Amino acid sequence: MAINAIDDTAKEIVLTVQEYSLFAWRALMNLFRPPIYWTDFLLQSDIVGVGSVAIVLLSGFFTGGVLALQSAATLAAFGATAVTGQFVSLTMIRELGPVLTGVMVSGRNASSMASELGSMVVTEQIDAMRALGVDPMRKLVTPRIYSSIVMLLLLTIVADACGILGGAAVTVLLNHQNGTQYFHMAYERLRYPDVVQGMVKPLFFGFILSSIGCFYGMRTTGGTQGVGRSTISAVVSASVLIIFVDFLITHVLLTVFPS
């Protein structure tokens, strides 16, 4: 029966959301009760943060360049090529820097978290950890979530800077415009709410990509095929959720800080 199928799917979705909420809440609260595995925080910060620098740097730089290229023709039609710097910096800092970094890091790390934890589940390593008296939530999940939040904030700053530099490179080298003017406009038109918007988003995106990656990893079933399924689900869910949450945060922040 179609109704039964819809009913079952709806129940499954509600149950998954409930499980995810409890999972994320437990993982976050673990920071406030010992034991806290600081070494694992540092290790994960290195994996998530340092390991993602190259992709963030390159994607940020070329996105800034593409923005400058695409905007040049349109802005020239209005005689407003001077605002290229403003356009690139505002777009990168408010929107593209956080979202692009979130999606790129999610592709790299949410998948890695889901597959690593999933493999540990199917080979009974998680059970072995529990049997040895160590809480996998504290040891594996909490460090991944907090280090992702912190690292995504820093990576977003790197992406923003690289995007502005990429835009400058295109503006000066391809569009033959004035570099000083570009940087002046990029800086001059930047307002406090723009920076707040750009810095708040990565905190949420870091939480989303790591908690989703760990959640799907820890609930893996069905052997190596299951690990593959968890990895795909983690990347897809994290990417979609990042863009959806971006919409919500933008809406809220534009209400709080109207332009």
Next chain:
Amino acid sequence: MSATPATASHPRAPTEVSPVVVVRDATVAFDGPPVLKDIGFSVAPAETRILLGPAGVGKSVLLKLINGLVRPAEGSVWLFGEEITSMPEERLFPLRARTGMVFQEGALFDSLTVRDNVAYQLLQDASIADEEIDNRVHEALSFVGLEETFALFPASLSGGMRRRVAIARALINRPELLLYDSPTGGLDPVTSTTIMDLVMKERDVHGTPSIMVTHRLQDAFMLCTHCFDAKRGEAVALPKGETVANTTFLMLEDGRLIFDGSLHELLHSENAFVREFLE
């Protein structure tokens, strides 16, 4: 279940003190029909229980039930005198730390060296110095005869070596209960004998109570008819007709416990499934 007493016994009967493990009418179910139904048994201090049964009857699940890795839908489980049936996970960790568990495939952490695997519990305690950890790892590895693997990764070990490292990991914290999940499954006879010697050594040298899951009768019978001679450093056969009194059997069939008794009772059981399994 046979009521006939054992004909002769090695003089080491379990003491009449509170049991280490008590399982009462436990039923375990996941998404489908129950995996275990109305299971009830206990493990006394210094007692070894051998859990027999064909593949897929719920032996590993029963082992996980005992240290709270799996929760019963009905009934109750008691570990070290505390009821763990619905105990919160945080309170279970200290109890689990007092048990040692050897998983079917070893379940070693593949990103850690043998040293870090064996020392895993000790590494969580910042107050233990690295030197002491190294000494205890060497001691545990020498117990299983694998001192040379200290710096290796699990991927470079054979299946038998991985099981022995898993045994060393389970023993390093001086557990008060050992749970072996098919420690010899899929291994060659020589490696299986080495591992059975280790199980016997732990039973006879340290007197640690244990539950060993197996479907290999020769291992089960060997554990019952041999004891570890600490002076000679090897397992020796007991005189004909004698068995180790503190080593008894449990048998599962289709999620139900159908036998609980000594080797003698097992061999003389009238239960058709037991007879078929033995034959």
